[in-house]
Amino acid sequence: MSMKSFPKPSELPVPAGAEGWEKIYPYYLVFQDELKEAEDAKFWFCDSQHWPTVYKPFETIGGEFAVKCLGQYNARHLMIPNANGIEFRVHLGYLYMSPIPVPEDQIAARVPLFEERVGHYFANWETLLQQWHTKVRGTIDEMETLRFAKLPEIVPIEDIRSGKAKDGSEVLLENYDRLIQLCYQNWQYHFEFLNLGYIAYLDFFNFCKEVFPNIPDQSIATMVQGVDMELFRPDDELKELAALAVELGLQPHFSHTDAPEATLAAIGAAAGGERWLARWDEAHEPWFNFTVGNGFYGHDKYWNEHHEIPLGYIADYIRRLDDGQDIMRPKEALIREKERIVEEYRDLLDGEAQAAFDAKRTLAATAYPYVENHNFYIEHWTMGVFWRKIRELSRMMHAEGFWAKPDDLLYLTRNEVRDALFDLVTAWGVGAAAPIGATYWPAEIERRRGIVDALKTARPAPALNTPPASITEPFTRMLWGITTEQVQQWLGAGEEVPGGGLRGMAASPGVVEGIARVVHDADQLSEVQQDEILVATVTAPSWGPIFGKIKATVTDIGGMMSHAAIVCREYGLPAVTGTGSASTTIRTGQRLRVDGTKGTVEILDAPAVQGPGAHSHHHGHDAEPANV
Structure with a gap:
C-alpha cells in the first residue's frame, strides 16, 4: 500500500509517562504551536544514523553543534548554489532534520561565489x-x-x-x-x-x-576510495597487537579480558610481555581515543577508559589468527580492483571527456579520505x-x-x-x-x-509530513541516503521485493545468505557470531573489529557515504543501507538473502528463532515490527 506522506508531528502518540517531554529540551529545539502551519509544510527525516537513542537534555549539544556547523558551510562559507543548511528539531526525544533549499532566483548569483571559495580550498588543499x-x-x-x-x-x-x-x-x-x-x-x-x-x-x-x-553507484565509490584511512588505524593497531601476542606466545593470558588489570599484569609478568606492553602503550595515544558508540552520547564507552573493550577485540583476533585466518583487510586486492574499474571506464572516453574524468576523479580521491578520517579527530577524540x-x-x-x-x-x-x-x-x-x-x-x-x-519505549517515525518533489542537499543524499526515490520506497511506492522483503541503497556489492543478528546498541556486539548478517539502525565506525566476522550488513538509515557503506566496501562485504525499518522488521535468527548489488533484503523464513539477547534491555525495540 502506498501513502502520499508521513505522519505530522502532532499525530504521533506521546508514550505513557512522557507527558510534558517538550519542557526538558530548550524551546528552540521543539516544534511550536505558533509555527504549526509552517513546520507541518516542511519534510523532516529522523537522523537515527547519528542519534539512534533518545537524548538526555545535555546530550542535544552534539546534535546542535553538528547540524548548525554543517549548515554554516553550505549557507555562509561555501555558498553552495542549490543548498542551504538543515533545520533541526527534537521530537519525542529524537532528532529530525529538514534541508533548506535555495530559492530558484538566488541560485545563479551564488555560483561565482561558490566557485571562488571552493576553488581556493581545492587549490591549497594540502x-x-x-x-x-x-x-x-x-x-x-x-x-x-x-x-x-x-x-x-x-x-x-x-x-x-x-x-x-x-x-x-x-x-x-x-x-x-x-x-x-x-x-x-x-x-x-x-x-x-x-x-x-x-x-x-x-x-x-x-x-x-x-x-x-x-554505471552502478558502487563503481563510482570504488574509483575514489582510500585504503589507508586514519579511521581504520585503531582497528589496525589491535590487529598488530594480536599478531605480536601470537608471535610472543602470549595467547594464554587473553582468556579473561573482562578483567583488564589482571590481564595486563599477567602479560607483564610473562616472557616477552614487556615488549608487548610497550607496543600497547604506543598504540594508546592517540588511537585509543575511540568509542564503541559514535561520540554523541554521555554513556559512550571509550577504549582508553575501558581496556576490556580493546583487549576483548584483540583476544578475538588472536583466536582467528590461531585458526589460520587472515585478519588483515585485503588492501592489495582493493587497490587492484579500484585500478581495474578506473581503467575500464576511462578507456570508454577520449579527449576532453577523458581529461574531465581524470581531473574530477583525482579531486574526489584527494578529498574522499577526509570524509572518514575527520571522524577520528572529532567524534572520537574531541568528544x-x-x-x-x-x-x-x-x-x-x-x-x-x-x-x-x-x-x-x-x-x-x-x-x-x-x-x-x-x-x-x-x-x-x-x-x-x-x-x-x-x-x-x-x-x-x-x-x-x-x-x-x-520516550525510549517508542521507536521514532522515519520521517514527518510530505516529502518534496526532489531532494538536492548533498549531505541529505550522500550521508543519510535520503533521496527522492528512497523516500518513495519508504512510503510503499517502490517496487515490491520478493517475499515482502526490504529495499534500500545498494551500498556495497555482492549477494549472500545467512542468519540475522539484530543489534540495537554497542553492548550487544559481543553476541555477534561468526558469519552472521549484522542488522542495525546504523553502524558506528568503531565497530570495525566486527566486520571481519560478519557476512553482510543491513541498516535502517544511511547513504553511499555512511560508515556502514564505506567500511563494508573496504572489507569487501555486501551492504544494503537506508532500508527504513530493517532493525524493527527483522528478528535475530531469521535467514536473510542480502543483495548489495541491487539493494534488496529478502527474509527467507517465517517468524524468527529467538537468539540470545533478542529480548534483552532494549526498551521494547523487539515489540511488533513498526510499519513504516
Missing part, C-alpha cells in the same frame, strides 16, 4: 588540511588542561599576600564556559573539509552518471575528552549533593548546568550550609529520568 590538523589538535590539547576541582575550604594565604583578590570560583565558571566553546570550535572545524569532500564526490558522481548512464571532562564536573557536583547518581548532570541542559554551577559557587562563597540545587535537582532529575525512559 596546506589547509595541515592547518586543520594543527587547529584541531590545539583544541583537544587545551580541553585536556581544564579541571573541575572541589573548591577549597579557604582561599590560600599566597592569594592574600599577592593581592589576587579572587576566590578561584571564577576558574570553575570559566573552565565550564571554555569547555563548551572548545567543543563548539572543533565542530566548526569538523565541517571545513567535510562539505568539500562531499562536493568533490558529488561532482564526480554526477559527471559519471552523465557520461555512463548505467571523548569532552565527555570525560563533563563526567569529572558531574562527579564533583554529585559530591556536593546536587544529584543522586554520579553522571546525573546529563539530565540538565548545558545552560542549566551553568546556573547550577553559579548556585554552587554562591553557596560556597557566602558560607551557606548547602546550595539550593541540593534540594531542587534530585527530584527534578528523577522526573526527567522517567520521561526519558518513557
Whole structure:
C-alpha cells in the first residue's frame, strides 16, 4: 500500500509517562504551536544514523553543534548554489532534520561565489588540511588542561599576600564556559573539509552518471576510495597487537579480558610481555581515543577508559589468527580492483571527456579520505575528552549533593548546568550550609529520568509530513541516503521485493545468505557470531573489529557515504543501507538473502528463532515490527 506522506508531528502518540517531554529540551529545539502551519509544510527525516537513542537534555549539544556547523558551510562559507543548511528539531526525544533549499532566483548569483571559495580550498588543499590538523589538535590539547576541582575550604594565604583578590570560583565558571566553546570550535572545524569532500564526490558522481548512464553507484565509490584511512588505524593497531601476542606466545593470558588489570599484569609478568606492553602503550595515544558508540552520547564507552573493550577485540583476533585466518583487510586486492574499474571506464572516453574524468576523479580521491578520517579527530577524540571532562564536573557536583547518581548532570541542559554551577559557587562563597540545587535537582532529575525512559519505549517515525518533489542537499543524499526515490520506497511506492522483503541503497556489492543478528546498541556486539548478517539502525565506525566476522550488513538509515557503506566496501562485504525499518522488521535468527548489488533484503523464513539477547534491555525495540 502506498501513502502520499508521513505522519505530522502532532499525530504521533506521546508514550505513557512522557507527558510534558517538550519542557526538558530548550524551546528552540521543539516544534511550536505558533509555527504549526509552517513546520507541518516542511519534510523532516529522523537522523537515527547519528542519534539512534533518545537524548538526555545535555546530550542535544552534539546534535546542535553538528547540524548548525554543517549548515554554516553550505549557507555562509561555501555558498553552495542549490543548498542551504538543515533545520533541526527534537521530537519525542529524537532528532529530525529538514534541508533548506535555495530559492530558484538566488541560485545563479551564488555560483561565482561558490566557485571562488571552493576553488581556493581545492587549490591549497594540502596546506589547509595541515592547518586543520594543527587547529584541531590545539583544541583537544587545551580541553585536556581544564579541571573541575572541589573548591577549597579557604582561599590560600599566597592569594592574600599577592593581592589576587579572587576566590578561584571564577576558574570553575570559566573552565565550564571554555569547555563548551572548545567543543563548539572543533565542530566548526569538523565541517571545513567535510562539505568539500562531499562536493568533490558529488561532482564526480554526477559527471559519471552523465557520461555512463548505467554505471552502478558502487563503481563510482570504488574509483575514489582510500585504503589507508586514519579511521581504520585503531582497528589496525589491535590487529598488530594480536599478531605480536601470537608471535610472543602470549595467547594464554587473553582468556579473561573482562578483567583488564589482571590481564595486563599477567602479560607483564610473562616472557616477552614487556615488549608487548610497550607496543600497547604506543598504540594508546592517540588511537585509543575511540568509542564503541559514535561520540554523541554521555554513556559512550571509550577504549582508553575501558581496556576490556580493546583487549576483548584483540583476544578475538588472536583466536582467528590461531585458526589460520587472515585478519588483515585485503588492501592489495582493493587497490587492484579500484585500478581495474578506473581503467575500464576511462578507456570508454577520449579527449576532453577523458581529461574531465581524470581531473574530477583525482579531486574526489584527494578529498574522499577526509570524509572518514575527520571522524577520528572529532567524534572520537574531541568528544571523548569532552565527555570525560563533563563526567569529572558531574562527579564533583554529585559530591556536593546536587544529584543522586554520579553522571546525573546529563539530565540538565548545558545552560542549566551553568546556573547550577553559579548556585554552587554562591553557596560556597557566602558560607551557606548547602546550595539550593541540593534540594531542587534530585527530584527534578528523577522526573526527567522517567520521561526519558518513557520516550525510549517508542521507536521514532522515519520521517514527518510530505516529502518534496526532489531532494538536492548533498549531505541529505550522500550521508543519510535520503533521496527522492528512497523516500518513495519508504512510503510503499517502490517496487515490491520478493517475499515482502526490504529495499534500500545498494551500498556495497555482492549477494549472500545467512542468519540475522539484530543489534540495537554497542553492548550487544559481543553476541555477534561468526558469519552472521549484522542488522542495525546504523553502524558506528568503531565497530570495525566486527566486520571481519560478519557476512553482510543491513541498516535502517544511511547513504553511499555512511560508515556502514564505506567500511563494508573496504572489507569487501555486501551492504544494503537506508532500508527504513530493517532493525524493527527483522528478528535475530531469521535467514536473510542480502543483495548489495541491487539493494534488496529478502527474509527467507517465517517468524524468527529467538537468539540470545533478542529480548534483552532494549526498551521494547523487539515489540511488533513498526510499519513504516
